[in-house]
Amino acid sequence: MEEYYICPQCGSEDVEVIKERGREITLKCNECGYVWIITLPKVVRVPIIVSKHERSFKKFAELPKGETIKVGDIIELEDDEVRILSIELPGGKRVKKAKVEEIQTLWGESLTYPKVFGVSIYLPGGITQSFKVVVDRDEEFVVGEVIEVGGYTFKVEMIKTDKKLMRSGKAKADKIVRLMGHAVRGRARRKLKVYEGYEALESEKF
Structure with a gap:
């Protein structure tokens, strides 16, 4: 999923990545020239079952560790946009919301399918x-x-x-x-x- 950055100095969105080192990214604002470093959160690869009416497909979503996912949230995959319908924890327990690292499987419907x-x-x-x-x-x-x-x-x-x-x-x-x-x-x-x-x-x- 494409990331968008805003310059903390002038608020411009005209920002480019000038260096990547693991989760550490160096950014430069093309408006004011300000350079800064951010550290991206760790991501967890979570299985997600995507429904296209009577057909379902298993995919994976890379989500930031520590983030809370709720039923109704919309998650962007590389080739789809999915509304979360159910969240499954280990043992088959279904919940309305959970931390990313607690989730065993997400269930959702494709919003790109009619x-x-x-x-x-x-x-x-x-x-x-x-x-x-x-x-x-x-x-x-x-x-x-x-x-x-x-x-x-x-x-x-x-x-x-x-x-x-x-x-x-x-x-x-x-x-x-x-x-x-x-x-x-x-x-x-x-x-x-x-x-x-x-x-x-x-x-x-x-």
Whole structure:
């Protein structure tokens, strides 16, 4: 992960590394010419299980020793950005937060992978049609809007997020677990793509 430094003398971010010796780094400010030395903290290589919906991948995060990691924190890997969902200590104990050196395994979801959530469409006769859809994590959804999924048009009546059930308002896809509503006639505001699995989504990149 790339490091950024600020000159303690003038506050400039135009700083270059002029010498590295182990964890000791010599820096120079290109604005005022000030030179100083810092010592980087020791890092611990922690296993992290990264979820991309139904698929999981084991990777490693290099984290500063002594730092506290909490559920909900976002950790940057070389090729991904991961939100921590669970922290496992030796013996399988799960906790909400822990020091880096205490952690056996981190569990998280990839934030570079699109958001996948459920859609429940209520049809006449007590029938419910369910789908999983894939959307951009920043996309917003509003209670009351009309959407098409898998050939069905429905009005969003409830949005279930990871924290609550909403009957009004809006939410970003990143926080949504499920959209729910009755089938309606008419034109949809937008059409969502049905999620067909990790392999199908990855194959679209090539």
